[in-house]
Amino acid sequence: MERPYVVGIDIGGTNTVFGIVDARGNIIDSGSVKTQTYLSPDKYVEDVCKNLLPLIEKNGGVEKIKGIGVGAPNGNYYTGTIEFAPNLPWKGVIPLAAMFEERLNIPTALTNDANAAAIGEMTYGAARGMKDFIMITLGTGVGSGLVINGQMVYGHDGFAGELGHVCVNRQHGRPCGCGRKGCLETYCSATGVARTAREILASHTEPSLLRDVPAEKITSKDVFDAAEKGDEIAKEIFEFTGKILGEALSDFIAFSSPEAIVLFGGLTKSGDYIMKPIHKAMEDNVLNIYKGKTRLLISELKDSDAAVLGASALAWELKDL
Amino acid sequence: MERPYVVGIDIGGTNTVFGIVDARGNIIDSGSVKTQTYLSPDKYVEDVCKNLLPLIEKNGGVEKIKGIGVGAPNGNYYTGTIEFAPNLPWKGVIPLAAMFEERLNIPTALTNDANAAAIGEMTYGAARGMKDFIMITLGTGVGSGLVINGQMVYGHDGFAGELGHVCVNRQHGRPCGCGRKGCLETYCSATGVARTAREILASHTEPSLLRDVPAEKITSKDVFDAAEKGDEIAKEIFEFTGKILGEALSDFIAFSSPEAIVLFGGLTKSGDYIMKPIHKAMEDNVLNIYKGKTRLLISELKDSDAAVLGASALAWELKDL
Structure with a gap:
């Protein structure tokens, strides 16, 4: 497989957790940042990428990554935006998928947490098939x-x-x-x-x-x-x-x-x-x-992994940029 | 268009109405039989076909018909059967789609009345597009x-x-x-x-x-x-x-x-x-x-036409036998 991995990013009100995931649902590397401390989404995306890129490099580089899936409260799949999320520090409509895509040059999809959980369960968990x-x-x-x-x-x-x-x-x-x-x-x-x-x-x-x-x-x-x-x-x-x-x-x-x-x-x-x-x-x-x-x-899915796995599962369907 | 028409058959507890329908949702010919009078589904299918075939012949023959759609209470799309319909004279599971297909050699799909109504509305009515x-x-x-x-x-x-x-x-x-x-x-x-x-x-x-x-x-x-x-x-x-x-x-x-x-x-x-x-x-x-x-x-959709149109709409998706 040319691109054997996907990246899952789970954005919570307190923490953002991200991981590199293989086709069997193993999280082969992961990290986190504190969501709450970023008042600006630009600085936030910047820091997530700064922490994520070394993990990607360590595991073969950007060319091994099929895509990035993001799970976030009030995430809209169609637009790749987070819209008026009451528990996140950023107000209004934030085009997060586009921001990650631009910064990393990796195709990125975004949806809300519960949808990500469903896709995770269908891809790696109790709803396989x-x-x-x-x-x-x-x-x-x-x-x-x-x-x-x-x-x-x-x-x-x-x-x-x-x-x-x-x-x-x-x-x-x-x-x-x-x-x-x-x-x-x-x-x-x-x-x-x-x-x-x-x-x-x-x-x-x-x-x-x-x-x-x-x-x-x-x-x-x-x-x-x-x-x-x-x-x-x-x-x-x-x-x-x-x-x-x-x-x-x-x-x-x-x-x-x-x-x-x-x-x-x-x-x-x-x-x-x-x-x-x-x-x-x-x-x-x-x-x-x-x-x-x-x-x-x-x-x-294990509680601690489920959110990142769910988000990551979204990325298997992505097409190259 | 090689096959410009579809047939819609609406099976009600009292009457069965059928019609030949064009792509714009015009019923160009129609007929009916009394459902209640048929205790055997074989005789029923036989009589519907006997009444329907002259209409088909009059409008260019079987080769002009893309398919038949049937709307029926308790109709199951996956199996093409009517299952334990309390208001129909036939008990148990009746493979109606297969029976029409066999008798007329026209691809046939079947679903319940409300699904047929939805497909009709999507094809010819308020939900177009x-x-x-x-x-x-x-x-x-x-x-x-x-x-x-x-x-x-x-x-x-x-x-x-x-x-x-x-x-x-x-x-x-x-x-x-x-x-x-x-x-x-x-x-x-x-x-x-x-x-x-x-x-x-x-x-x-x-x-x-x-x-x-x-x-x-x-x-x-x-x-x-x-x-x-x-x-x-x-x-x-x-x-x-x-x-x-x-x-x-x-x-x-x-x-x-x-x-x-x-x-x-x-x-x-x-x-x-x-x-x-x-x-x-x-x-x-x-x-x-x-x-x-x-x-x-x-x-x-006009009340009197809606059921037949809905059933007929199901047939546009059918593939040749």
Whole structure:
């Protein structure tokens, strides 16, 4: 293979991680810079390149690199821009893909984090070989990436697949960061689980190990640890969260009838405590013709690598400049 | 053009209508048989062909026909079969596409009615030239057809796009024919509107022109006629229906971010009474990044022709046998 590697760049609010990746999904070299410290995107791109180029040189030079894939919040695949990302230090529309391309002379594509996760899973992970699946990322928020007919779904404007903001409770829904109410994200994100924990702890008088954790610091890991010790409140938190997610998934299936739904994120580490209620609610609520057909899977990519792998996967499709 | 025509066959529970269609969407000849009278699919296919062949001969013969497209309830595009269609006289799985192909030696494709409607709209109607749109058919039930990246979405099993069975009220939803509760179809289909009319008439004491219509016979046309005469109850029925549909559409947009949503069916004939509440609820509830971007359109195909045109459109893509 003339160009055996791709570069993945994952832009997070705190850190930017980049890596050189081979066709099997091995990260053969990697580095990082602190996103937050760059008030200007020019200086940021400059420094990422300054750190990345030595890695590229070490592994055979620019001519070994097929392309660069960038995963970023509010990334738009069509335009290669980041648009009004609330958690990044740069305001407005930033043409990041073009900036990297110009600086490095390597073809560059960019998309949002959840889409990158989906492409990563399709290229190296649990969705290898699948043409129709839905990726759901359960993190600080709830993101999603859709693959239909073997293609990422970007929609007419590049912003398709915001399933974290589908409404799951229109009457009495929790307020969401997006300004609306009842979004899936307010229940099934990390903050949603903590919120559920606080609500259930407040409305019950039973003892619970979770009462030892400061309410505003409860994570799904704490809830898992408590559940492992037989804590009933902890189990109830997972039941509540899983039911809402499973019900939502049953509606997503009616949309694209996917072969699988792949879940990614900390919440999935709680194993059967969360996966069983999700699966039960999904199967209990799905339309008859879909019953038992859509597999519920957990990401096969290592947490620490997934973002860079996902971004990198975008680059295999790129054509030479 | 060597093969200037396609054939569209629309299989309904009562009638089967077929027509020969040119590239501009003109039905140049058509006929029909009574679906209900055929207990055997073999005899049915035999009779459709017996009625269709003279039309084909009259218009230049089989060599002028590029293909046959069939729209049918529970039609599966991948297999060309009708599967367990509750409103058709034939039970189990019927390989209709293969049966027509064998009998006529013309390549044949088959899909469900709502998908056919979407392809028809994309080929001859309101969605010409669009690569991302959602078709919603508002009839006895609520059906849908999705086009993403310029392709019909069939899902991994051929059954994608049952948006009439997305749950819009999980707590207190109306029972649906599918056995579940709260499906969009129970509110926004013709029967759903009639049900809303009965509920609102029963819960209000105000006079209404609709009280003159037998409750079980109320149609959206009756509600429209009453609204035109200033009937407040009639307007309230449209407000209620439109709000639920618009809210659902706002969630559909978060899935595929379509350029347009195209509505088809009797309900759309009620004009602003229904379209304004739909549009308002859609824009009020959609995630910020989508606001004002997705157009809400009404089908441009004549009701009487739409089903045959939709089915026929499927055939332009067919390859010679």
